[in-house]
Amino acid sequence: MTKRLPEVLEEMRQALLGRKPGHSWATSASDVYSATLGGLKNFSGDTLGKTAQNFNEAMPYIERAGYDVTEIEVGLGLDPKIVPHLHLRELISDEEKAALLEETKDKKLINTILSSLFRASAARSKLNFKRFHFTSIELELSILPTVVLKFSPNEETAKVKPEDLLEHIESQAENQAENRTENKPGE
Structure with a gap:
């Protein structure tokens, strides 16, 4: 049975920490390659539809976190992805953030999205570009999710x-x- 990418990455993490005896990096590399290809094959059609459904469920929480969804892109290709564009409407308190994370702790994707947004907001406040200001965030929901901070002149x-x-x-x-x-x- 082929391992899923998160399982392979966890095994590699354990090996790096020295907690996995008899670890073989060649086997791990092969497992990563197989899991990635398997993930790419599975992350189409049905999985992309499920991701869209999960994102629809996440939208009320995203809005409660102080963001408005302004646009959604769907990228179809070798690495298909859903890319919602978000605008920061308001900053919520640390207590409200903690409450949202606690409320969504059993909803993995939603919790991950919220955690990513809160980390991005913290990073945004530390970034200072002389001629640019923060304008929006893009969430790239794919095999390897990414948060993109956007700055405009x-x-x-x-x-x-x-x-x-x-x-x-x-x-x-x-x-x-x-x-x-x-x-x-x-x-």
Whole structure:
């Protein structure tokens, strides 16, 4: 019986941790190849339909997590995938995140999607690009799910010539400092 890709990857993880005696990397590589091909063959038609159904079940939870689904792409090919595009509507509290994760702990795909979104939000807040701002997230639901953070040019800086960008940024910083000084409460 052919092993499924998650089983093979778990065995490899155990071998890396030194918990699997008699491990053979050649066998693992062969198992990964077979499991991947098997997964590709199985991740079509019926499985793609089930993934769509599972995503439909996940949508209310995604919306409760503060995201709106703006578009869904379906990629058909060697690695078929469903790619929902999400827009961050609001940031929810850590307590609300924990409650959603607890509520969905028995719904593996939904829980994985929510965990990925929460990790992406945390990563997004750490990423700072001078002329770009965060706009949306794409979830690639396939054999190897991926979260893609999308950043677009800032409207103001998109109109500024590259050679004038430093002067523009300094001017913006001065304006913000002046606004903070002017708007201090109690003055």
